Amino acid sequence: MLEKELERKLVKKVQEMGGLCWKFTSPNLLGVPDRIVILPGGRIIFVELKTEIGRLSRLQKYCLEQLQLRGCDARKVKGKAELQEFLKELRDEVPTA
Numbered sequence: 001m002l003e004k005e006l007e008r009k010l011v012k013k014v015q016e017m018g019g020l021c022w023k024f025t026s027p028n029l030l031g032v033p034d035r036i037v038i039l040p041g042g043r044i045i046f047v048e049l050k051t052e053i054g055r056l057s058r059l060q061k062y063c064l065e066q067l068q069l070r071g072c073d074a075r076k077v078k079g080k081a082e083l084q085e086f087l088k089e090l091r092d093e094v095p096t097a
Helices: 003-016 058-069 079-093
Strands: 020-023 035-038 044-050 073-078
Touching: 003 020, 003 035, 003 044, 003 079, 044 058, 044 079, 058 073, 073 079
Parallel strands: 044 073
Antiparallel strands: 020 035, 035 044
């Protein structure tokens, strides 16, 4: 599965849960995570998506570490299986109506 396909699936599923999944870009800082997931209830997660064979660059590792050092939930989700696990985790946290 291509990274853009993983990203589309993440966006779609987060929106179905009532959340937001915004593209994260920073013109002055390369390496920021791909997406910011904002769940109902205010939980925010920075997500860097990778294919099964993709690797984080040094700059991406640095950016994730900097967010984590400041108490943010920032993580790498690699491949379809990890995406499924991540989405299950989110579904378990989102209150149902």
